[in-house]
Amino acid sequence: MAEMNEEGMGGGRVAAEELRLLIERAERLEEEKKGIADDIKDVMSEAKSRGYDAKAIRKIMQIRKKKKEEYQEEEAILETYMHALGML
The missing domain is CATH 1.20.890 (cAMP-dependent Protein Kinase, Chain A)
Incomplete structure (x- = not known):
């Protein structure tokens, strides 16, 4: 497997810290998305329990x-x- 360095596929430089921050931000958003999906499921369960x-x-x-x-x-x-x- 190729060793990771600061060279990107297009020959540009990849700042490791910037990349790490973007990945962490996306991971946080995925967590929030899961939380929101769970909240929507709860609302639907409540609606069903009320006869809707x-x-x-x-x-x-x-x-x-x-x-x-x-x-x-x-x-x-x-x-x-x-x-x-x-x-x-």
């Missing part, structure tokens, strides 16, 4: 991220396909 459907809540969240026109277009296409398949 977690799948429906997730779908609503997905829809709310989209622009109204984008959502309406997707729904129209879905409805067209469902009619073609005799599902509606």
Whole structure:
């Protein structure tokens, strides 16, 4: 295996301290992301325990991220396909 030095792939210099700090920052963000994912799971569990459907809540969240026109277009296409398949 090649020995690590301060030469990068493009012939530029890699500052070991800067690289270490970037990696540590990314690792902290990964930890935060995991914590947030766990928090979301807790919220969904709470919703389920109160009688709500977690799948429906997730779908609503997905829809709310989209622009109204984008959502309406997707729904129209879905409805067209469902009619073609005799599902509606």
